[in-house]
Structure formats: C-alpha cells, structure tokens
Amino acid sequence: MTQQLELVAITAFGLEAVVARELRDLGYPETTVEDGRVRFKGDAAAICRTNLWLRCAERVQVVVGEFDAVDFDQLFDQTKELPWEEWLPVDAIFPVGARSVRSVINSPRNVQRMVKRSIVERLKTVYNRHRFAEDGVEYPIEVSILRDKVLMTIDATGDGLHKRGYRQLVGPAPLRETVAAALLKLSYWNRNRLLVDPFCGSGTIAIEAALLGRNLAPGRDRSFVAENWNQIDLKHWKDARQEARDLVEPPLPIRIVARDRDRKMISIAKRNANEAGIFSEIFFEAKDFISFPTDRDFGCTVANPPYGERLGEKNEVRQLHHDMGELLIPLEDWSHYIFTGADNFEREFGKRADRRRKIFSGRIPCTYYQYLGPRPPQEANETDSENVDTSVNTEDDYSTPGEF
Structure with missing residues (x-):
C-alpha cells in the first residue's frame, strides 16, 4: 500500500x-x-x-x-x-x-x-x-x-502505546507513561542537565526521561496489531525497527536521580528500570523529600507528588506543598515542573508558576505548574522553544509571575 x-x-x-x-x-x-x-x-x-x-x-x-x-x-x-x-x-x-x-x-x-x-x-x-x-x-x-x-x-496499535512493556509492577497511583513523557517534553530538561524526581514511585518519570535522553523508541520492545495486516509490507516494520536501532544515543553524561521515601517503591522502580534496559542511567535513593537540596546548578525537577484524591490526607498534602516551596524556591537557577491534581498548589507552594497547563491523568483533571529557571550558560543561545511547547497555556495565564 x-x-x-x-x-x-x-x-x-x-x-x-x-x-x-x-x-x-x-x-x-x-x-x-x-x-x-x-x-x-x-x-x-x-x-x-x-x-x-x-x-x-x-x-x-x-x-x-x-x-x-x-x-x-x-x-x-x-x-x-x-x-x-x-x-x-x-x-x-x-x-x-x-x-x-x-x-x-x-x-x-x-x-x-x-x-x-x-x-x-x-x-x-x-x-x-x-x-x-x-x-x-x-x-x-x-x-x-x-x-x-x-x-x-x-x-493499528492494539494495547495502548503507554504499555511500553517495562512496567511489571506499579504503586498505588501510577502515572501513565505517555503523560510522564509529555511532562518531560514540556520541560527545559535535556540529556546534558541534571534531572531529579523526588517522588519517583514506580519510576515512570525517570525511566521515560532515560528513554528520551537515549532516543530509545518507546515501542521498540513490543508488538502491534497492525504487524499482521497484509496491507502493510513486513519490510516497513523491519525498516522502522532498524531506524530505531540506528538512532540510539550514547549513555547519558549525567545520571538521573530518582528518590522516594518508600523503600518498597524504590525496589519496584529499580526492577522497572532494569526491564526498560536503562538501569545504569538512573541513580535510585530511598530518601525523604526534605533531603532534596543539592549543590548542583541548573538542574531540573520533574515531579508528580501525592495529592488528596490519590494518596495522603489533605493536611499532609498542604504541608508537603509548603515544604516543597521552602526547599525548591531558593534554588534560583533550577527549573521546577510539578504535576498535580491538588487544589491551591501555587498558594501552598508560595509562588505563582510561570506557565500552567491543564492535562488529564486518566479521568482526573490535573495542572502542570512550570517554574522556569535560567538556561545554563552553554545553552544561552538556544531558543526556548527547542524543548518547551508553549502553544497552549490553559488555566489562568498570569502575565507577571511572582511570590504571593
């Protein structure tokens, strides 16, 4: 055809x-x-x-x-x-x-x-x-x-494209792989910058980042219903898979950091990363969020913290948002990207986001809060649009971000 x-x-x-x-x-x-x-x-x-x-x-x-x-x-x-x-x-x-x-x-x-x-x-x-x-x-x-x-x-797909094949075990509130990949594509992160996920759960954001950073095709290890259709020459599938092999990038220069206070979740995340074939690209730690501060410059935080509809009580979530603000806002040359379905996140965090975008996680309407730090010096001449999609800014569009 x-x-x-x-x-x-x-x-x-x-x-x-x-x-x-x-x-x-x-x-x-x-x-x-x-x-x-x-x-x-x-x-x-x-x-x-x-x-x-x-x-x-x-x-x-x-x-x-x-x-x-x-x-x-x-x-x-x-x-x-x-x-x-x-x-x-x-x-x-x-x-x-x-x-x-x-x-x-x-x-x-x-x-x-x-x-x-x-x-x-x-x-x-x-x-x-x-x-x-x-x-x-x-x-x-x-x-x-x-x-x-x-x-x-x-x-032409069969099982949804979010089913990459690596996630054999998940936590109580898993983030879909396709959404995790989108959060990364909507960020300033690239393979040359430090990335930290302080609430990694089963590791989805960190794993998707490693796949993106290595340019590993997300569907390379699975099959599709259309592979059996006689309208599509098998050579097309062979060529597409060869292209995927040819375009793989070398190992990341900086390991991704994935943390969670639950040791069981860290164990699950490690197993999933191993299944995805990128275990060596991620440094896993069983640590509470409060240990977040780092002396590294120009890093990126991409996180899906627990919120009331999924995990934890409302008061605990509010306190978590407050703690996040105290720890992250002082990191002035970092960029922070927080995906949550919780209400009043910005007020509890202590700062308005530079951009915000409404995204559904399953049936739950969530907001992606984007706090944009400066580009590293070596990237200063690159355009902001290279890694960040600004075509849609849903929710309120504050013209001058600032602290409450």
Missing part, C-alpha cells in the same frame, strides 16, 4: 499539541489538532514509525470514513457505503467499539451492533458469501460520534 492515508493519533486531553509536534518531528507536517486526537497524513510506513516512536500518544488509527448521522438508518446506510473490503480480508476478526458524546445517537451498544451488521452486509456483497468465520487477523474498529459526526477508524 503506497497511497497517502488519513491517520489519527489518539491523545489524553491536554496533550494534543505535544503529539502534533512529535508527528512533525517524525516528518509528518500535515497535522490537524482536535480534542483528544491529532489527524495527520502518511503512508503505510507511517503506521509503523508512529507506533514505534510516539511517546505521548495513546494509539494510532486509520480513518476509513466520516459522515453525519442523527438516526440508526443513516448510520447503517453510510457505514455500508464505506470501502471496508480495502482493509478487511474475508477471514478478518473485526470487533467494534463505540462511544457517543453530545449526539442524538447515544447508545454505544446499539451503535456497535448496527455498525457490525452494516459492515457484514457490505462484505457479503463483496465476497459473495453469507457467513464469516472471523478466524484470521484482527482489525479492531472504533466508532466515535461527537455532535452527530461519525468517525470510523481501524486501530
């Missing part, structure tokens, strides 16, 4: 612009950002490369068609008009998933049944048969209806 395809990268809400930039960096400049997804153009090889390389997207899908529908008759008829045979072989397994938001058609279960029936009717005519065994390769179909507009896609 050599023609250009319309593809979709599914994202967490708040990460659309980050994923659009990832796609442009991969060589796919034609992007359209929508809520929870980014559309882009690419050939069959793009399906392979984006599945392997996208750090912040949840999955990659192929667009089969799009139309308006306000009743099930319209849904059935227009689904039947789409060229399903271009994708579904006669023995294809094609489960149908559906969701509907603010639409007249609002029963996902009935949508699934109607779409499945419509596709079968189309394939009966094309393949001249009445029954389909569905014992071949899987082509998961997704139906998304938003404000009566129906988008029909086929999922």
Whole structure:
C-alpha cells in the first residue's frame, strides 16, 4: 500500500499539541489538532514509525470514513457505503467499539451492533458469501460520534502505546507513561542537565526521561496489531525497527536521580528500570523529600507528588506543598515542573508558576505548574522553544509571575 492515508493519533486531553509536534518531528507536517486526537497524513510506513516512536500518544488509527448521522438508518446506510473490503480480508476478526458524546445517537451498544451488521452486509456483497468465520487477523474498529459526526477508524496499535512493556509492577497511583513523557517534553530538561524526581514511585518519570535522553523508541520492545495486516509490507516494520536501532544515543553524561521515601517503591522502580534496559542511567535513593537540596546548578525537577484524591490526607498534602516551596524556591537557577491534581498548589507552594497547563491523568483533571529557571550558560543561545511547547497555556495565564 503506497497511497497517502488519513491517520489519527489518539491523545489524553491536554496533550494534543505535544503529539502534533512529535508527528512533525517524525516528518509528518500535515497535522490537524482536535480534542483528544491529532489527524495527520502518511503512508503505510507511517503506521509503523508512529507506533514505534510516539511517546505521548495513546494509539494510532486509520480513518476509513466520516459522515453525519442523527438516526440508526443513516448510520447503517453510510457505514455500508464505506470501502471496508480495502482493509478487511474475508477471514478478518473485526470487533467494534463505540462511544457517543453530545449526539442524538447515544447508545454505544446499539451503535456497535448496527455498525457490525452494516459492515457484514457490505462484505457479503463483496465476497459473495453469507457467513464469516472471523478466524484470521484482527482489525479492531472504533466508532466515535461527537455532535452527530461519525468517525470510523481501524486501530493499528492494539494495547495502548503507554504499555511500553517495562512496567511489571506499579504503586498505588501510577502515572501513565505517555503523560510522564509529555511532562518531560514540556520541560527545559535535556540529556546534558541534571534531572531529579523526588517522588519517583514506580519510576515512570525517570525511566521515560532515560528513554528520551537515549532516543530509545518507546515501542521498540513490543508488538502491534497492525504487524499482521497484509496491507502493510513486513519490510516497513523491519525498516522502522532498524531506524530505531540506528538512532540510539550514547549513555547519558549525567545520571538521573530518582528518590522516594518508600523503600518498597524504590525496589519496584529499580526492577522497572532494569526491564526498560536503562538501569545504569538512573541513580535510585530511598530518601525523604526534605533531603532534596543539592549543590548542583541548573538542574531540573520533574515531579508528580501525592495529592488528596490519590494518596495522603489533605493536611499532609498542604504541608508537603509548603515544604516543597521552602526547599525548591531558593534554588534560583533550577527549573521546577510539578504535576498535580491538588487544589491551591501555587498558594501552598508560595509562588505563582510561570506557565500552567491543564492535562488529564486518566479521568482526573490535573495542572502542570512550570517554574522556569535560567538556561545554563552553554545553552544561552538556544531558543526556548527547542524543548518547551508553549502553544497552549490553559488555566489562568498570569502575565507577571511572582511570590504571593
């Protein structure tokens, strides 16, 4: 298959612009950002490369068609008009998933049944048969209806892209890998700067940083449902994986520091880092946050501290924010990035953030507070946009950051 395809990268809400930039960096400049997804153009090889390389997207899908529908008759008829045979072989397994938001058609279960029936009717005519065994390769179909507009896609990923394969054990409130990668991409951190995560938990931020710093493709050690599709030449997958091997960077010049007061979590984080193949890039310590101060200059803190909805009591969280402010604010040449769902973080921390961005962590609306320190002298001539996406500043936009 050599023609250009319309593809979709599914994202967490708040990460659309980050994923659009990832796609442009991969060589796919034609992007359209929508809520929870980014559309882009690419050939069959793009399906392979984006599945392997996208750090912040949840999955990659192929667009089969799009139309308006306000009743099930319209849904059935227009689904039947789409060229399903271009994708579904006669023995294809094609489960149908559906969701509907603010639409007249609002029963996902009935949508699934109607779409499945419509596709079968189309394939009966094309393949001249009445029954389909569905014992071949899987082509998961997704139906998304938003404000009566129906988008029909086929999922090319399988298990979500956040499932890198290294995280065998997690703590009680794990941060999704794709979100952790986005926090890093929205920071000033790069492989030549010290990075500290003082609340590392199962190690996700530190591990994702090591993968990013080494330019290790996040999907290099896993498989994808589209690897079995006959529309994609196996050479594309082979070439994409070879490209991933060729682009690996040498070991980090400065080890990442990952700390947590819970020794059990440090043990879990070490095991996950070993599974990810980057254990030597991270220095793990079982230490309380209060031991944070360091004599290193121009470091970065990227942290997802516990907050009331997940761990700890409200009073403990407030005290933690106060302690964080006392320890971090004096580090004037550091940059601090705090991701939390807690209310009143800035007031309790003691300083307004330079930037803030709303990002969903699962179903929880969180805010990413960005305190931007100066660039190291050797980076003074580099543009701030190199590592920091400033295209969207959600929440309040304070023009002059300062202490309360």
